[in-house]
Amino acid sequence: MNSNLRGDVREAAAASNHETLSQLRAEGYNMLIDMTCVDYLTHGKPRRFDVIYRLMRLDPATGMDLGRVELHCAVDAEPAVLRSAKDLWPAADWLEREIWDMFGVKFADRPGIKRLLMYEEFAGHALQKDYPMGKRQPLIGPKSGEKAGSPSFNILKPTITGE
Amino acid sequence: MPLETETVPSGVMTTQLDSALGWARKYSIFQYPFVTACCGMEFMSVAASHYDLDRFGAGFPRFSPRQADVLMVVGTISHKIAPVLRRIYDQMAEPKWVVAFGVCTCTGGFYNDYSTVQGIDTIIPVDLYIPGCPPRPETVIQGLTMLQEKIQKTGGRPR
Numbered sequence: 001m002n003s004n005l006r007g008d009v010r011e012a013a014a015a016s017n018h019e020t021l022s023q024l025r026a027e028g029y030n031m032l033i034d035m036t037c038v039d040y041l042t043h044g045k046p047r048r049f050d051v052i053y054r055l056m057r058l059d060p061a062t063g064m065d066l067g068r069v070e071l072h073c074a075v076d077a078e079p080a081v082l083r084s085a086k087d088l089w090p091a092a093d094w095l096e097r098e099i100w101d102m103f104g105v106k107f108a109d110r111p112g113i114k115r116l117l118m119y120e121e122f123a124g125h126a127l128q129k130d131y132p133m134g135k136r137q138p139l140i141g142p143k144s145g146e147k148a149g150s151p152s153f154n155i156l157k158p159t160i161t162g163e
Numbered sequence: 164m165p166l167e168t169e170t171v172p173s174g175v176m177t178t179q180l181d182s183a184l185g186w187a188r189k190y191s192i193f194q195y196p197f198v199t200a201c202c203g204m205e206f207m208s209v210a211a212s213h214y215d216l217d218r219f220g221a222g223f224p225r226f227s228p229r230q231a232d233v234l235m236v237v238g239t240i241s242h243k244i245a246p247v248l249r250r251i252y253d254q255m256a257e258p259k260w261v262v263a264f265g266v267c268t269c270t271g272g273f274y275n276d277y278s279t280v281q282g283i284d285t286i287i288p289v290d291l292y293i294p295g296c297p298p299r300p301e302t303v304i305q306g307l308t309m310l311q312e313k314i315q316k317t318g319g320r321p322r
Contacts, residue, residue, distance in 0.1 A: 118278065119243045126277045135277065138242045140249055141286040 007055075007068030014051075014075040018083035021053060021071065025088050029055035029069060032089035035096070037103040041129035047074035049105050051082060080106035102127040182315070188232070188258070189311040190220035195231035195255070197248060200238025202265035205297035214300040219307055228254040233310070234287075239267040240280040252287045260290040260310060265297050272296060 012020040033054040040048060051073045057066040075082055084107045085092040097116035099105050104125035106113060115122065121139060124131055198206060210216045210224075217223075225231045228251045240248055252261065263283055266272040269292045271281035283289060290313060293306040 117243075131277070136242075136281075137277070138245065138280065138285075140246050141280065 005068065007070055009070045009072065011072050011074075014047075014073045014081045017051075017053075017071075017073045018085065018088075021055075021085050021088055024055055024069060024071065028057045028066070030060075031056045031058045032085070032091045032095075033068070035085075035092055035099065037099045037105055037127075039103060039127065039129045045074065047076050049075050049077065049103060051075055051099065051105060053085070075105055077104045077106070080108040082107050084108075084110050101125065104128060185315040185317065189314040191223075192219075192221040192233050192307075192311075192314075193223050193225045193231050194221055194233045194235050195226070195228055195251065196224050196235045196237060197251060198235075198237040199240060199244065200265075200267065202238045202267070202297040205300065205303070206235070206237045206264060209300040209303045214304065216304070216307065219304065219311065221307055228252075229256060231255055232259060234259065234261045235264055236261065236268045236283050237264040239272070239274060240283050240286075241278045242280060243278070245280050245286050248283065249286050260314065261287055262291045262293065262306065262310065263289045264293050264303070266294050267296075269294055 010020075033056045034052075035054070036052050038050045038052065040050065053071040053073075054068065055071065056068045058064075059066050073082060082105070084096055086096065094116055096107055096110065097113060100107070100110075100113045101115040101117050102125055114120075118126065119139060122137055124135075196203075196206060208214060210222065215222070221233070228234070232255075234252055234255060236248065252259075261283075263269045267274060267279070268283045271279050275281065280286060291306055291310045293303055295302050298306075
């Protein structure tokens, strides 16, 4: 059993992510633990995003963790160079949708990818570092946040503060 | 002979219709629990036997908005689900009341971000705000009795 939760950190060129991943899968990394993304906007790196695959070798007989590995792929939002990993691990399907939804990183063989968490009307990608922190895009209701003609409860029953 | 039997024939109750309706309505609250987040756990505990919301006549959840009197909005409301909440509210028959349960429904709570509605009173009218993260069952029961007072006073007239 490996006590190192993170495992080896490896880098791979974004264009060859699928080859590297299938190689790792062949080595016995049969479980996709997580797939996530980091936006290095202010770090001045040559590629803005890191897409990170976290893999684990799970022993199906004992359920033990036999070791982990982390694969980093540096990409830009455009053009889409990463290939989808959902044929290797079906779990990658929703994780890729989440990465597209939150960071705007697309996958070359998923041109019509759908958002996972936000609604289709949402413009932009909320976890990008340059998404304005105060920007709100409500589907219904006022953008400025005024009340919807709420009948005041306080007319009938004063609050504890006596307002 | 007691005074009331002399002045009023038997079988007559001296009251107003509104008052009688309010009395009937406040003790037979059919609630629609719109539960989206962790406040739901607290709502379950207040509805279950330890605190027993049924003692106050509000123990009967209806999972159809057509049959419900009180819309209990329990938990964080995101912009994605806001149109659904509005539609549930529109489907309820008058008279109807709305309870904002927990600080997320009151103001958005600490979720001042891209995805959370900053208070459900920006999308539907709210009658009662129960603050807390989550509110204690005692707070909910106090809130419910305040709502009952409101129902009694208004007699359930449409707003």
